Amino acid sequence: MDLLHLIQENQVLLRQMGINILLAYAMFLPLSMGQFQVAQPVFVAVAGYTGAILTLNTELALPVKFLMAVGASVAFAILLAPLMVRLSGIYLGLTSFALVGLVSVVASNLQSLGGATGLYAIPRLVDLRAVWITVAIVVALAYLLKRSRFGMAMSIVNDDPIAAAGTGLSVFRMHVYVFVLSAVIASVAGFERVHLFHQINAQDFSLHQILGILTFVIVGGLRSMWGPLVGVIVVMLIQVQIEDVGDWNLAVNGILLLAIVIFLPDGLTSLRAGMLRRIGRRRVIALDGKVNA
């Protein structure tokens, strides 16, 4: 079939896309609650390196390795969360950013993690289907979350944390929850990534990485739970088209980001809602005309 063919031909793109969607959701959830932090690569690293070491050195079954690697990373997040979310605004952002830098430096200097070359020749234990099943689960989770009371709590923390506390909501607890939830998604993505791309090294956790994911999230928009999905697909398809222009694709990325921030501050997903509203209005006017005639 054509679709199968298409998937076969674009294996590499689709793998990268799946992982990026996971990472985009991991970054989106805290940002959509006004928790400005970009610590996700830390958990990608912890789960990724743990997974790689387990795979290279042990004969454990995949689910066991998965639980151990993701478990270790999430345990780290649970310890870190109460400390991190005491900070807020730009301080939290900078601290999380510094943490990513720290992990990157530690990873490139620890011989047990392969130093600057990292770990490689990791067997491919995860296939495209597994990644996209994970994507489906995360998107479904985000959708359900938005409709739940927890999602309502996230909205009001984002709207006004002071008034949210005044209605009995523990804003601190919400921040811890969302920090950890973000880390869970990032950890799963990290584990799948090393077993999909054969390798892991310190360059995977850089400013460049963070900015890349941030672009997806901003282009998609923070207001809709579909934002990260739309953002990753659109931006990556554009990136594929402009691959030939070499270094210029970074400039195109920058222009795209600027255009979105200036003309569509709520991202591409706000376009759909706006369009529907406009069409709705036109229909009402048309109906009125008929009645009058």
Add this chain to the structure above:
Amino acid sequence: MNPILQVEKIAKQYGGLRAVDDVSLTLELGEVVGLIGPNGSGKTTFVNLITGYVEPTSGTVTLGGTDVTARSPHRLAQAGVGRTYQVPRLFSSLSIVENIEAALLFVRRQPQIWRVLTPRTGRASLRREAIELLDMVGMAHVADRGAASLSLGESRRVEIARGLAAARRILVLDEPVAGLQGEDAMNVGRLIAETARARDIGVIVIEHNVPLVRRFCDRLVVLNLGRVIAAGPCEDVVRMPQVVEAYIGKEASGSHGRS
């Protein structure tokens, strides 16, 4: 009868400034106490102290016999303290009725992340309760509109309803009629007095509008420079020379003239 709220010699020091200086106050159920005083007299700081937003330097707050000094705002809300803010702080991404529902939900139970299948407004009884509160403030007809679409006066009314959702024991109103014109302001004043009695809760109202507080409060407490300079029944307090001086002094120095 034991007061529902008992504030003992509460104080807040900011560097060299004692914003609130050993203020004591008691509040009974069903009672409306007006807290007045010129700008900068420490009214809002006092309100923030008793609702947990500011930690006191010294003094105690007792709510229904329990010491709640320096408890965080969300725990005080859970304990039955509702409040409004000087500038209304409605949740702009929610509808008006959802603003009330959020308060009804979260004062009772914190949201659980693993219960993603529970929709945000599951039970019809919750909505009914929220509509009832909106009806009290005359806003039930716009329940499903977005909170961002309201005028200042309407926002204040909805915020009072949201405060009531938490206020099982006391309701603290920070300038509920600021920016409202004569008739509107009187209506809100009447609403506050009636609600306090109907729901049997204690109400503290910060207000600049002296005719309003005279009409609808049972007692007045006057702050100036962080201290209580007068307290007692309205008619007595507004005639006390130190109160007249604090207010006239302020008027003469040429500010708002809101009183």
